[in-house]
Amino acid sequence: MKVIVQSKLLLFGQWITRVQTNHPLYQIIQRSLTLLFPFVLIGSLSQLIQLTLFNRHSFIASIFHFSTWLTKHNYMQVPFNSLTSLTLGIVAAIAAFATARYTAKYYGRDEQLASITGLVAYLLLALRYTPNGELTFNANLLGMGALFFGLLVGYLVGLVFRWLGKAQQVANPNNGSIVGRSLDSLVPISLVVVTAILVGLLLNWLEISILPDQVILKLQNLKANQTSLIFSLGIGVLVTILTFFGLTSMPTLEQFGRDGFAATANLNYAFLHHTPWHVPYPFTLGTLYGPFGAIGGTGGTLALVIAIFLFSRQRDQHLIGRWSLMPVLFNFNSAVLTGLPVLGNGLYIIPFLLVPLVNMGIAALAIALNLMPAVVYNVPLGTPGLLQAFIGTNGNWMALVISLLNVFVGVLIYKPFIQLANRLQEGVDQDV
Amino acid sequence: MSKLQRKSLILLGLSFLFLGVMMWPSAQWTRQNVATLTKRHDSKMSPVIFIPGSSATQNRFDELVTKLNKKRGNKHSLLKLTVDTNNHISYSGEIKPRDNEPFIVVGFENNKDGYSNIKKQAKWFSIAFTALAKKYQFNNFKAVGHSNGGLIYTAFLENYFNRDDITVKKLMTIGSPYNFEETSLAHKSQMLTDFIANRKKIPSNLSMYSIAGTENFENDGIVPARSVEAGKYIYQGQVKHYTEITVTGDQAQHSDLPQNQQIINLLEQYILSKTTNRMNQPPKAGANSDDEQEH
Numbered sequence: 001m002k003v004i005v006q007s008k009l010l011l012f013g014q015w016i017t018r019v020q021t022n023h024p025l026y027q028i029i030q031r032s033l034t035l036l037f038p039f040v041l042i043g044s045l046s047q048l049i050q051l052t053l054f055n056r057h058s059f060i061a062s063i064f065h066f067s068t069w070l071t072k073h074n075y076m077q078v079p080f081n082s083l084t085s086l087t088l089g090i091v092a093a094i095a096a097f098a099t100a101r102y103t104a105k106y107y108g109r110d111e112q113l114a115s116i117t118g119l120v121a122y123l124l125l126a127l128r129y130t131p132n133g134e135l136t137f138n139a140n141l142l143g144m145g146a147l148f149f150g151l152l153v154g155y156l157v158g159l160v161f162r163w164l165g166k167a168q169q170v171a172n173p174n175n176g177s178i179v180g181r182s183l184d185s186l187v188p189i190s191l192v193v194v195t196a197i198l199v200g201l202l203l204n205w206l207e208i209s210i211l212p213d214q215v216i217l218k219l220q221n222l223k224a225n226q227t228s229l230i231f232s233l234g235i236g237v238l239v240t241i242l243t244f245f246g247l248t249s250m251p252t253l254e255q256f257g258r259d260g261f262a263a264t265a266n267l268n269y270a271f272l273h274h275t276p277w278h279v280p281y282p283f284t285l286g287t288l289y290g291p292f293g294a295i296g297g298t299g300g301t302l303a304l305v306i307a308i309f310l311f312s313r314q315r316d317q318h319l320i321g322r323w324s325l326m327p328v329l330f331n332f333n334s335a336v337l338t339g340l341p342v343l344g345n346g347l348y349i350i351p352f353l354l355v356p357l358v359n360m361g362i363a364a365l366a367i368a369l370n371l372m373p374a375v376v377y378n379v380p381l382g383t384p385g386l387l388q389a390f391i392g393t394n395g396n397w398m399a400l401v402i403s404l405l406n407v408f409v410g411v412l413i414y415k416p417f418i419q420l421a422n423r424l425q426e427g428v429d430q431d432v
Numbered sequence: 433m434s435k436l437q438r439k440s441l442i443l444l445g446l447s448f449l450f451l452g453v454m455m456w457p458s459a460q461w462t463r464q465n466v467a468t469l470t471k472r473h474d475s476k477m478s479p480v481i482f483i484p485g486s487s488a489t490q491n492r493f494d495e496l497v498t499k500l501n502k503k504r505g506n507k508h509s510l511l512k513l514t515v516d517t518n519n520h521i522s523y524s525g526e527i528k529p530r531d532n533e534p535f536i537v538v539g540f541e542n543n544k545d546g547y548s549n550i551k552k553q554a555k556w557f558s559i560a561f562t563a564l565a566k567k568y569q570f571n572n573f574k575a576v577g578h579s580n581g582g583l584i585y586t587a588f589l590e591n592y593f594n595r596d597d598i599t600v601k602k603l604m605t606i607g608s609p610y611n612f613e614e615t616s617l618a619h620k621s622q623m624l625t626d627f628i629a630n631r632k633k634i635p636s637n638l639s640m641y642s643i644a645g646t647e648n649f650e651n652d653g654i655v656p657a658r659s660v661e662a663g664k665y666i667y668q669g670q671v672k673h674y675t676e677i678t679v680t681g682d683q684a685q686h687s688d689l690p691q692n693q694q695i696i697n698l699l700e701q702y703i704l705s706k707t708t709n710r711m712n713q714p715p716k717a718g719a720n721s722d723d724e725q726e727h
Contacts, residue, residue: 063457271473309440318440329447377466384451387458394466395459 006416013420016346024106026344028158029151032098033341036091037320040144041335043088044327050080052330052382059330062380088334090142095150096122096157103158109165113185117192118157122150124196129204140211144334147246147343149210157192164188212247227262229283229364233357236289240356243298246343249334262286266376276373276393283364287374291392291399292363292406293356295385297333300355302385303410304348305336310411311418314425331385347421351414358413359406363389372398468569472597477570479527480508480703482537483557485579485607486549490514490524490539492578496690497535500700509534513564515556516541521563533705536564547612547623550580554587561588565598574703575603578690579655582608582642583623586666589638590630602703603671604641606689609655611662620662627666638671641702643695645684654686675702 020026052059054070054077061067070076100118105111126141140146166184203210242248262281270276281287296302305328308321317340324336342348366372375392383391386407389399484492490512497510509528515521515538527534538560540553564570577585582605593600611617611624620628644660645652661676668674683692 063454063461268473271470274470306444309437309444313434313436315436318436322440322443325443325447329451377462377469380461383458384454386451387454390455391458391462394462400455 009416009420010423013347013424017424020346025155028099028102028106028155029344030341031102032095032151032154033338033343035098036094037335037339037341039087039094040091040338041323041327043084043091044324044332044335046080046083047088048327048330048332048382050077050084054080055381057381059380059382059384085139088144089139091144091334091338092142092146092150093119093122093126095147096154099151099154100157100161101154103155104161104165107158107162108167109158109161110181110185113182113189114158114161114165117161117185117189118154121157121192121196122153124193125149125153125200125203127200127204129201140209140213144249145211145213145247147249151246153196157188160188160192161185164191212242227281227284229288232283232285232288233360235285236293236356236360237353239289240298240353243337244343244349244352263376266374267378270376276376276396277370279374279376282367282374287367287376288360288363289356291375291385291389292403293360294331295359295388295403295407295410296328297331297337297385298356299333299337299342299352300359300406300410301328301333301336301342303355303407304342304351304414306407307411307414307418311415311422313422317418317421329384329386330382347424348417351417355410355413358409362406362409363402366398366402372396372402375399469597472569472571475569475571476532477534477568478532478572478574478601478705479534479536479564479568479570480574480576481561481564482535483575483577483581483584484537484539484543485577485581486543486545488539488543488578490537492539493535493537493690496696496699499691499693499696500704503696503700504704507531507533511536513538513560514541515539515560519556519559521560527568545580547621550583550587550623553580553584554591557584557588558592561593565595571597572599572601574601576606576699576703577603577608578606579608579686582606582663583610586610586627586634589635590627590633593635594633600635600638602639602641604643604699604703605663606643606695607645607652607655607660607686608642608663609659610666611656611659613656613659614662615650615656615658617658617662617665620665624662624665631666631670634667634670636671639673639675639702640667640671641675641677641698642667643677643679643689643698645679645686645689645692645695647680647684652684652686652689 020030053061055061056067056070056074061070097115097119101111101115104114123137126137126146128136128138130136141149165188239248262284263286266279266281266284266287269279279287294300296305305321305325308317312318312321320336320339324333324339327333327335337343340348342352367374372389373393373396375389377392377394379388379391386403387400389403390396393399482493484490494510497508501508509526509531511523511525511527511534513521513523513536527536538557540556542549542552575585577583582603585603585605586608589600589603610627611619612621614621642660642663644655644657646657647653649657651657657678664674664676677698679689679692679694679698681694683689689695
C-alpha cells in the first residue's frame with residue numbers, strides 16, 4: 001500500500017515538474033519569487049520586531065508589562081514600521097520589476113528597460129488620485145496581498161517588449177549606443193505607461209478594489225453562515241487558496257473572525273458566565289481558523305518548516321527554513337512562502353490546503369467532544385501561533401496540547417511532499 | 433543525521449525552549465486580562481459625567497444635583513474632579529458603595545473660553561476619564577455638558593475616545609455654542625469646521641440631545657440659538673438619535689440653565705436610568721409644583 005502511494009506521488013511529482021519546467025511563465029515566476037526573498041525576509045523580521053516587541057498592544061510588551069512605557073516611547077517602532085513598508089510593503093511592485101525583467105530576458109529583449117518599465121507601470125496602477133494632488137499609493141496594491149497582480153503586470157510588460165521591442169544585439173558592443181537602446185524601446189515603454197495610466201484612472205474613477213480581500217470580508221458579514229462549521233472550513237480553504245496564488249495575505253486574515261457578531265456573542269457569553277466553555281457559537285472562523293488552521297501562518301507553515309528540518313536533504317531549503325523560523329513562530333510566513341517557493345508551486349498545493357482543513361477539523365472535533373473550550377478571548381498582537389489557543393482559552397492546557405497535535409499532524413502531511421522534492425531534486429542533479 | 437539537519441534541529445529546539453519560557457508569563461497575562469475584562473463586563477455602574485462651561489468650577493452642578501436628589505431620594509452620590517494644568521487630578525466627594533448611577537463632575541484649573549483652551553480641556557478630560565475608567569471599571573456612561581462643556585465633550589469624542597470596552601450611551605449638551613457667538617449658520621468658525629471634519633469618529637450608537645435656552649427669539653442672553661443649532665452639522669446623521677429641544681420661560685438665561693426645572697426634568701427623562709426606586713419620591717407633588725412654576 002505504502003509503496004503504491006509513494007509511486008503515485010512520484011508520478012505526480014514528475015508530472016508537475018515536467019509541466020512546470022516546460023512552461024516559460026512558471027520559470028519566470030519562480031525566479032521572480034526567489035529575487036523577492038531577501039526583501040521579504042528583511043521586511044518580515046522588521047515586522048516581527050515591530051509587532052511583537054515595540055507595539056503597545058504587542059505580545060512581548062503585554063506579557064512583560066511594558067505597554068505603558070511604550071506609549072511614551074512610541075517613536076521606537078517608527079524605523080521598523082518604515083523598513084517594513086519599504087520592503088514587505090512594496091513586494092508587489094518589486095515583483096512587477098522582476099517578472100518584467102525575466103520575461104524580457106527569456107525572449108531576448110532589453111531586460112533593464114523592461115524591468116524599470118514594469119516597476120513604473122505597476123506604481124502608476126497603484127496610484128491613488130487625491131483632490132489635493134499629493135503622490136499617494138494604494139498600500140494594499142503594493143503589498144504581499146497583491147503579489148499576483150505584480151507578477152501579472154510584470155509579465156504583460158515583458159510580453160509588450162517581446163512583441164514591440166527589438167532583439168538585443170549583445171554581440172556587437174561597438175554598434176549599440178546607449179541612446180540607440182533607449183530609442184529601440186521607446187514604443188513599448190510609451191504604450192505600457194499610457195495603458196497603465198488609463199487603467200489606473202479607471203480604477204480610481206470606479207473606486208473599485210481589484211483585490212478579493214473585500215469580498216472575503218463581506219462574506220463574513222453574512223450572519224446566517226458565520227456560525228456553521230461548513231462555512232468556517234470553506235472560508236478557511238478559500239483564503240488558503242487565495243494566499244497560494246498571491247491574492248491575499250495574512251494581515252487581512254488576522255481581522256478574520258475577530259469582529260463579527262458571533263465573536264461578540266461568544267465573548268459576552270464567556271464574560272457573563274465566567275467561562276469559555278459551551279459558548280453559543282463554537283465553530284466560527286475566530287475559534288477555528290486563527291488559532292488552529294494557521295499555526296505559523298496560512299497553510300500551517302510551522303509544520304512545513306519543521307518537516308523541512310526533519311526530512312529535507314536540500315541545503316537551500318534548510319537555510320531558508322532557518323532564516324524564516326523566527327517570523328514563522330509568530331505567524332509571519334511571507335519569507336518561507338516566497339523563498340522555497342510555496343506560492344504557485346504545484347508540488348506543495350495539496351499539503352498547503354490539506355493541513356489547515358485537517359487542523360481545523362481536529363480542533364472542531366476536540367471542541368465537540370468537550371475536550372477543550374472554544375477560543376474566545378482576545379490575544380495580543382503578534383502572539384506565536386502555538387500559544388494562541390492557550391492564551392485565547394484563558395490558559396487551557398488541553399488547547400495547547402491540541403495545538404501541538406495539530407503541528408505534529410501537519411508535519412506528517414508535509415513529510416511525503418518534502419521527500420518527493422528531495423527525490424526530484426536528486427533526479428535533476430543526476431541528469432546534470 | 434547529517435550536519436545540516438543537526439544544526440536546523442538545534443535551532444528548532446531552541447525556539448521551542450523560547451516558546452516554553454513565554455508560556456508562564458502568557459498564562460499570567462491572560463488570566464489577569466480576562467479577570468479585568470470580566471469585572472468590567474459585570475459592572476453595573478453607569479455614571480453620569482458632567483463637564484461645566486468656561487469660567488465655571490467643579491461645583492457648577494451642585495444645585496442641579498441637590499434638586500435631582502431631592503426628587504429621587506438622595507440616590508446619586510457626587511464625585512468632583514479638578515484637572516490641573518500639569519495633568520494632576522484632585523478629587524473631592526465620593527462614590528457611595530452600591531451607587532450604580534453616580535454623578536461625576538470634571539472641572540479644570542484652566543477653565544477659560546476659546547478654541548485653543550477647549551482643545552486643552554478635552555485632553556485634560558481624557559486624562560480624568562482614563563483614570564475614572566480604571567478606578568471604577570464601568571462599561572458605559574452618560575455625558576452631560578453645559579455651555580463649553582458640550583464643546584469639550586465633542587472634542588473628546590472625536591479625538592480621544594476610541595475605546596471598544598466602554599460605550600457612551602447618551603450625550604446631553606445644554607446651551608452649547610457649536611458655532612461660538614456667530615448668529616448665522618453661513619459663517620462657520622474654525623472649531624465647527626474641525627468638528628464637522630472629524631464627525632465620523634463620534635460613536636454611531638449614541639443618543640444625543642442638544643438643549644437651547646432662549647430669553648427672546650434670538651438667544652439665551654449669551655449664546656445665540658443659531659449657534660446651538662449648528663450642532664446638527666456635527667451630530668445629525670452620525671449618531672443614532674439627534675434631538676433638539678428649545679427651553680423658554682423662567683430661568684432660561686444661559687447661566688441659569690443647569691438649574692432650570694424643565695431641564696432637570698429632561699435630564700431625568702432622557703439621561704438617567706428609569707429603573708430607579710421611585711418609592712422615595714413624593715407622589716406627583718414635584719410634578720405639580722413644576723407646572724405651577726412654568727405658568
